[in-house]
Amino acid sequence: MRVREFAWPDYDDVAALWTGTGRDVLSRAELTAKLARDPQLFLVAEVAEAVVGVVLGTYDGRRGMILRLAVAPAHRRGGVATALVAELERRFAALECPRVNLLVLPKDAAALRFWQALGYVPQPDVLCSKPLSG
Template identity: 60%
Template sequence: MTLHIRTFEWGDWDAVAGLWEAAGSSVLPRAEVEGTLGRTPELFLVAVDANGVVAGVVLGTYDGRRGFILRLAVDPGRRRQGIGRELVAALETRLRALGCPRINLFVLPDNPSGLRFWQSMGYLPVPDVVHTKPL
């Protein structure tokens, strides 16, 4: 089945939220997504099949110095079909067009399949220590 990758539209929200839940991720608060879209709306992509069903989603951002992949999810019933790879490639293309020199992302160490996926896409682990503080 052919997929079309395009920029997220608010009409996709329920499908994207459902996909995040089905993939085992928490649903980001709408206000947080609105804030991200206010800066880089072209970096929130959905993969839609011929029937208009959202099969995958990737959310990226760019701060003018580094790109970040904040979240990638593919419908669990459609994994291992290249959807995630296509979404990441499309996001990389858009980040490159913005002049982004590097993309960062976080993968939890208890996610070996995620680690393998990202390494197969050329993303390498770095020994940086991550610090965070909720506000």
């Protein structure tokens, strides 16, 4: 397995992975804006040149955020997610990022266990969200 930075030829494979794991697909326009800021924080994992995992992180100069982590079902429990997160954390550290946050849906007990095993601690924060477009 190899973890590397996302490149545009990966887009269709990443979109298919997101779709196959029940996540919304980010548009090319949305990713273009993200990549203008911190392209080194969008990573893919590949096995035999096939994209099998993806993690999307961002850094605002104060906090890092892990926005999306997805692994193809056939490659789960094989260390792909852990490798992606480890590389993303290494890149956050290189940016001198002091803390990384992420959101886990309350009903996703398996995801919560995964993140806790990597040292992420649940916080009693309240998530507030407001869509700014139609």
